Amino acid sequence: QKxxxxxxxxxxxxxxxxxxxxxxYSNSAFQYFMWxxxxxxxxxxxxxxxxxxGNKEDGRFxxxxxxxxxxxxxxxxxxxxxDSATYLCAFxxxxxxxxxxxxxxxxxxxxP
Amino acid sequence: xxxVTQTPRYLIKTRGQQVTLSCSPISGHRSVSWYxxxxxxxxxxxxxxxxxxxxxxxxxxxRFSGRQFSNSRSEMNVSTLExxxxxxxxxxxxxxxxxxxxxxxxxxxxxxxx
Numbered sequence: 499q500k501x502x503x504x505x506x507x508x509x510x511x512x513x514x515x516x517x518x519x520x521x522x523y524s525n526s527a528f529q530y531f532m533w534x535x536x537x538x539x540x541x542x543x544x545x546x547x548x549x550x551x552g553n554k555e556d557g558r559f560x561x562x563x564x565x566x567x568x569x570x571x572x573x574x575x576x577x578x579x580x581d582s583a584t585y586l587c588a589f590x591x592x593x594x595x596x597x598x599x600x601x602x603x604x605x606x607x608x609x610p
Numbered sequence: 611x612x613x614v615t616q617t618p619r620y621l622i623k624t625r626g627q628q629v630t631l632s633c634s635p636i637s638g639h640r641s642v643s644w645y646x647x648x649x650x651x652x653x654x655x656x657x658x659x660x661x662x663x664x665x666x667x668x669x670x671x672x673r674f675s676g677r678q679f680s681n682s683r684s685e686m687n688v689s690t691l692e693x694x695x696x697x698x699x700x701x702x703x704x705x706x707x708x709x710x711x712x713x714x715x716x717x718x719x720x721x722x723x724x
C-alpha cells in the first residue's frame with residue numbers, strides 16, 4: 499500500500515465552482531500536512547501548512563485535516579482559471595527528519 | 611528577495627555520462643533539500659543539507675550524491691546516468707533546520723537522458 503493516495507484527475511470545473519481535492523495517508527507518524535500548487539514547468543509553491551485536525555482558512559483556500567481517518571482535503575472556493583495547476587499534498591513526521599512525502603498530484607483545470 | 615535559483619534549467623545527456631546540477635537558495639537560507647520528480651514516481655526526496663552537512667538521505671542509489679558549500683549553495687551529482695534518471699530535479703531551501711519551516715522550491719532542472 500502506498501503511503502499517500504491522491505486522485506490524479508484531471509479534474510475539470512467551470513469558473514466559480516467549489517473544488518475539493520483529497521488525499522489519504524497510511525503513515526501514523528505524519529503530523530504535518532501541506533498543500534502545494536505546481537504550475538506547468540514551475541516548482542511547487544506552498545499554499546497551506548497545518549499540523550492539527552480541523553480546518554484552516556486562507557482566502558479562497560481551506561485545508562481540512564482528519565487525523566483519525568488519515569484524510570486531508572483542500573477546498574477552493576470561487577475557482578478561477580488561474581487556479582488551473584497540479585495540486586500536491588505533502589506530509590512529514592513529527593521528528594527532525596524533514597523529508598517531505600508527496601502525493602502524486604491532482605491536475606485541476608478551471609474552465610472560463 | 612530573489613527566490614531559489616537552479617542552473618541549468620534544461621540539460622540533455624547520454625547514458626553513462628555524469629551530470630552536476632546547481633542550486634542557490636534564498637538569501638539567508640541555510641538548508642537545502644533536493645527532490646526528483648517523474649511522471650511515474652512523482653516527487654521523491656533525495657537528500658537534505660544544512661551547514662554543509664548531509665542531514666538526511668532518501669532511498670536512491672549511490673550514483674546520486676550532493677554537497678553544500680559554505681555560502682549554502684548546493685550541487686547534486688549523478689554519475690553513470692541511466693534512462694530512468696530523466697526527471698525534473700527540484701531544489702528547496704528553508705531558513706534553518708527547524709522541521710516546521712516552510713521549504714521554498716526552485717523552478718527545477720529538467721534532465722533528459724538519451
